[in-house]
Amino acid sequence: MGELPRHVAVIMDGNGRWAQKRLLPRSAGHAAGLKRMIALSEYLFRRGVEVVTLYALSQENLSRSEEELSALFALFRQYFAGSVERLAKNDLRLDVIGDTSLLPEDILSLIESGKERTKEGGRGTLVLAIAYGARQDIVSAVNRAVRAGKEVTEGEFSALLSTGAYPPPDLLVRTGKEKRLSNFLLFESAYAELYFSDKMFPDFSDADMERALGDYATRDRRYGKVKTQ
Ligand code: IPE
Numbered sequence: 663m664g665e666l667p668r669h670v671a672v673i674m675d676g677n678g679r680w681a682q683k684r685l686l687p688r689s690a691g692h693a694a695g696l697k698r699m700i701a702l703s704e705y706l707f708r709r710g711v712e713v714v715t716l717y718a719l720s721q722e723n724l725s726r727s728e729e730e731l732s733a734l735f736a737l738f739r740q741y742f743a744g745s746v747e748r749l750a751k752n753d754l755r756l757d758v759i760g761d762t763s764l765l766p767e768d769i770l771s772l773i774e775s776g777k778e779r780t781k782e783g784g785r786g787t788l789v790l791a792i793a794y795g796a797r798q799d800i801v802s803a804v805n806r807a808v809r810a811g812k813e814v815t816e817g818e819f820s821a822l823l824s825t826g827a828y829p830p831p832d833l834l835v836r837t838g839k840e841k842r843l844s845n846f847l848l849f850e851s852a853y854a855e856l857y858f859s860d861k862m863f864p865d866f867s868d869a870d871m872e873r874a875l876g877d878y879a880t881r882d883r884r885y886g887k888v889k890t891q
């Protein structure tokens with residue numbers, strides 16, 4: 663019973679606390695998180711989800727210590743170098759949203775070549791949010807509209823956002839116990855179903871995601887209307 667979401671978005675939070683609990687450096691938590699991210703996104707595409715958007719790094723996260731950022735950047739390098747071929751083989755497209763000009767240049771070129779290599783992918787799209795901030799994204803969409811010199815409709819405005827090519831998220835999952843959006847997809851999530859898990863992201867298994875999908879299937883999405891029958 664119930665429907666499968668077309669677009670699942672995940673705030674992958676809790677890597678640092680996962681590591682802390684094991685007396686490991688935060689970077690070990692991010693490495694475990696990356697491993698989980700790869701398997702979890704493959705699981706979602708196998709289940710038939712069309713768009714998977716993963717919050718990997720917020721613009722605000724860029725103010726973390728140099729040590730933590732360099733560990734995160736090393737993992738991004740590892741990911742793009744190792745996973746793009748696999749995405750292409752699985753007929754999946756890679757997209758990246760966020761202000762990538764804030765990232766080291768070599769990562770920027772890995773992103774560009776990854777997008778180019780996977781652009782024919784027709785089975786689904788993996789959207790990674792890196793150096794992403796929803797408020798910043800909204801402001802740059804507003805500025806684009808202003809530069810174009812004409813008022814926009816809601817639909818035209820949505821198309822100006824970095825997620826403009828995708829349907830809005832149906833299900834938004836946040837791991838790591840916090841109940842907030844932390845500047846993720848603020849406009850797009852207006853009618854997303856929210857699901858919060860206390861598990862730290864490296865512990866959030868495929869079975870946990872299956873529970874989130876099952877929960878989603880029981881939700882009654884009314885969009886402000888009164889339920890008929
Ligand atoms: C999420 O895990 C990943 C990033 C923000 C890069 P955190 O690093 O925020 O982990 P916690 O919240 O400190 O446990």
Ligand code: IPE
Pocket residue numbers: 673674675676717718719720723840842844
């Ligand atoms: C949100 O997590 C960003 C990502 C998971 C990439 P944070 O750990 O940065 O969020 P806050 O600081 O707890 O709100």
Ligand code: MG
Pocket residue numbers: 675676677838
């Ligand atoms: Mg966190």
